[in-house]
Amino acid sequence: METKELWSIRIDFALKPNDALRMQIETVMEALGIALSSFEDGQGWRMETIAEAKPRVAEVRAALKPFGIAATIARLPQRNWVLESRKGLPPLKAGPFFIHGEHDRDKRPKQGIALEIDAGMAFGTGRHETTMGCLKALLRLKKTHKFKRILDVGTGTGILAFAAWHLFGQPVIAGDNDKDAVRVAKENAGINGLKKHVRIVSSDGYKAKTIRDHAPYDLITANILANPLIALAPALARNLARNGRAVLSGLMTDQAKDVLAAHRAVGLELDFQLRLGDWSVLVLKKARR
Known part of the structure; x- marks a missing residue:
């Protein structure tokens, strides 16, 4: 999926959140973009949403405020980031x-x-x-x-x-x-x-x-x-x-x-x-x- 502009909303955790909390945060993150990935990255647990338009900082902060966490928002180069995120998923x-x-x-x-x-x-x-x-x-x-x-x-x-x-x-x-x-x-x-x-x-x-x-x-x-x-x-x-x-x-x-x-x-x-x-x-x- 390639667009003129893609943005990343990323949360990095030192440890994997418990199942109930992870599902709640994933539900919120999923609503902020078009594709969500949630996986262990070797240093902790990463959760990332890809958005097609620049996210509103206030909206992201408000969505994550109940969990007491913050996200990093960054513009991404033009690549198929949905496919890239899938490559981080190992076979099962x-x-x-x-x-x-x-x-x-x-x-x-x-x-x-x-x-x-x-x-x-x-x-x-x-x-x-x-x-x-x-x-x-x-x-x-x-x-x-x-x-x-x-x-x-x-x-x-x-x-x-x-x-x-x-x-x-x-x-x-x-x-x-x-x-x-x-x-x-x-x-x-x-x-x-x-x-x-x-x-x-x-x-x-x-x-x-x-x-x-x-x-x-x-x-x-x-x-x-x-x-x-x-x-x-x-x-x-x-x-x-x-x-x-x-x-x-x-x-x-x-x-x-x-x-x-x-x-x-x-x-x-x-x-x-x-x-x-x-x-x-x-x-x-x-x-x-």
Whole structure:
């Protein structure tokens, strides 16, 4: 991505912030620009947002004031800084999955499942605890279940939809209400040779006709946020098959109780829960009557 003018908003930490604080700061930083990178740089932890226009110093200060931290703002030379920031992300292994960016194609192992993920403006590089937790939940379900109808709600980069196809060998429908996410997911499907197997649609939750026409689903994944999960609980219950499973994440462990209560109210119950740091994954099923 090249523009006439690019600016960096950078925070350098001596140590990696705890998960809850990191997520809060990342959310604020992401809103200040077009691309966010957050990674260990060998000397500490760096968080950097790239903006297309000169940031307003007062706006940046106000955004970061609640955290008691300051950012460095600097103009960048004309380069593809989005791509440069991705090069700082190392490949990741999760069970049989090897998740990498374009710059690490030469590191793909001969065995296992390689997924090339370009995040762009979408969430889901595989490096966040919630995405990792969902992958672990899918691997656990693989040992006991065979799913035929699969849906990924809020697909982001498409990573969970691609993983589900590789694990269960069945067509997957993936939806997102963000146009950039839909575009990125479609591009990633092409990169990974999955255009014929993963159908990506624009949808606000479960509202798209394609999603409604193929319901109910044996497996539903939704790695979004706690409040949207709570709001979508009734729709999830309507779209989940009797013996199906729903993998939900994007929630802090202290939010799990509220998310679970909302789904219990519509006839679902907990199958199992995974915890990764401050984050949780809930795997739900229809409650026994």
